[in-house]
Amino acid sequence: MDTMVFFKMTEEWEQLHLELKKLPQGIESVPQYLRHLNKMFVADFETSMSKRLDVKFWNKLKSMMDEMRKASEKDKVVDLNVQNLALGFLSDLSLLVHSNYEIPNFGEEISSQLTWTPCTYGKRKPVKSKTHCRVFMAYILLRMGDLMRYKEIYPKAKKFYEQSCRINPADGAVWNQLGLISVLSAKLLESTYFHTRALHATLEFPAASGSLTSIFKKFANRDISKPMPINELYLACLAKIHFLLEIENSTEILQKISEKAATSKEMLIPLMSVYEHLEDGTEIEQRAVQYVTTLWQNSYKILLKTMVDEDEHLPENLHLLAFYHSAPKLLENFDDSEVSENIWDLSETLKNCLEMNPEPSNDVIPDPDGFKYFKCLEKHQYPIKKSYLIRILRGDYLEESLHDESSEFDTSTTTSNSSPTKSPRKAPRVPHPESSDEECLQRGRRRGRAVLNESVDSDEEDF
Known part of the structure; x- marks a missing residue:
């Protein structure tokens, strides 16, 4: 100009x-x-x-x-x-x-x-x-x-x-509003997903934690021994994990949920968020982490089998696979021969796909859901590549300097030239050995950020 x-x-x-x-x-x-x-x-x-x-x-x-x-x-x-x-x-x-x-x-x-x-x-x-x-x-x-x-x-x-x-998609406010619309349509699982996206967006929307807590409170005391739709059963179990409550007959129930959770972003994304805020210092906290571990591993096993048996939804399932590896601790000591076989078969499938079409664009996994802007647990390099997942699956993935590539999507109105940085990692869990069970339960009930007003915009002259 x-x-x-x-x-x-x-x-x-x-x-x-x-x-x-x-x-x-x-x-x-x-x-x-x-x-x-x-x-x-x-x-x-x-x-x-x-x-x-x-x-x-x-x-x-x-x-x-x-x-x-x-x-x-x-x-x-x-x-x-x-x-x-x-x-x-x-x-x-x-x-x-x-x-x-x-x-x-x-x-x-x-x-x-x-x-x-x-x-x-x-x-x-x-x-x-x-x-x-x-x-x-x-x-x-x-x-x-x-x-x-x-x-x-x-x-x-x-x-x-x-x-x-x-x-x-980097703006958490719009994810939050999608969550509000879902509540009005009585789609509470969808709403939980959207509010979680809002809470962990690049520009996070902290008030979304209040909406999530409201949903969890509706389900925390549900009697899960009675028949109910799988979405409601999942929300009831997720709410109990969030509030550090016991899940009766957990082995059978979590296995039942895993059948759907394995390929459901609406289930996996909120689970990631709840897990990120858990601690494991006392028995009831460790119990909550164990519930997540069971659900995580069951779902991971089912996802791998699904991806090996069919490739109709391979791109979106590859994203889910990456998310499971965002919490490597939950997959530790997961010794299962079927899992090992499926991991090898899947990595071979991805490798053959790259060899048949070596174009760089074929290596990139599409991201129509804007997961690049979902900041929860361990962050992956975006765009996620099939070659990157092959290294993770085969266990020879080494941490390296990752470029957080600049994006055309942003909520900021300024730009900067960022230098390469290592991918952020989940903060180590801090045990609280002296906490009583009641103190842990109270901490669970308070978990989440303070609820703010819907808009944090100021009308004051600040320029």
Whole structure:
């Protein structure tokens, strides 16, 4: 971009910023405030994003909706009108940015009410940072989803959330909102998965731990001796592990769960999170770890057999296989002849696949679920490669310096040149030999981060 043009844009933005500080802050002045933020985005999109004015824009909208809802004593007609007004403001912001800047096309499925169509564009300004574009569009879609959720149009809300997640899977907030939609649809296993993704995303969403605890509390005291759907049985056992409670007839029940857990990301991902927060200092803590170990090993054995017998779902199962090896301690002393045979057969299958097609792209395991941004237990190098898994399976994998390759998905609006670093490892467990069983149970009930507000965005002038 021409230096003089850039200077003029920045100067215009700074003048608008000074004027913004002088605007009234009351609820009645919110429309004026939002229109002023629109001008700042048009003047300099990248500076506006570096200061996260998109967050400020939403906070103003949200405060307007909350205040008017309170003033109307939750009148549904007023709520609907204000929500429609908010949809208009948010759509206008997206359209203004797209009509003035060369924002990339993030998919045909994204509504034209947010992007216009190419034939309507005039001469637009280039944008240096693709990250700014991704963060902006993902945030717009996230908040459009919220507005649809407030309007109780849940299918549309979910669609917006899924689009936002596809554009920026590193942001835990959108995973959390997908979890909320799943709860409203009574899909509690799916919700547990999404909230776990939120808690362990690159930009984690700590409040998701409160949602997970709420789900676990619903299942912790279930009588698992009675017949129930396998998803509910799994959640009941996971909740008991989380709260350090006993699982009666655990051998039979965990084996039953393993049949489905072996190839289910919705089951394995929450199990990884619960295990990461367990300690093994006392008998009841060791019992909880043993439950996880049993479920882990049973499921691992079934997964290997499934992958050897069929290859229909091989790519997604390869990701699950890598996750099982994220906790090598759980696979220690797992001496089973069938497992050893299946490991060898699978590694040979992968090796032959690479030899038949030596192209580098054939070595890469697709990651449509954005697991690169799931930070739990031992982290693997991404993209995960078949050759990498072969080394793990054959036991000749050595820790090495791994590159955390820069990604086009990010929630940050800044970039840095990171040097190669060793893959982070799970912190060693710290025994608490002097803890009583009751103290351990209380620690289990408190486990998880403190619940925060849904949004941690600040409306203060901090730039």
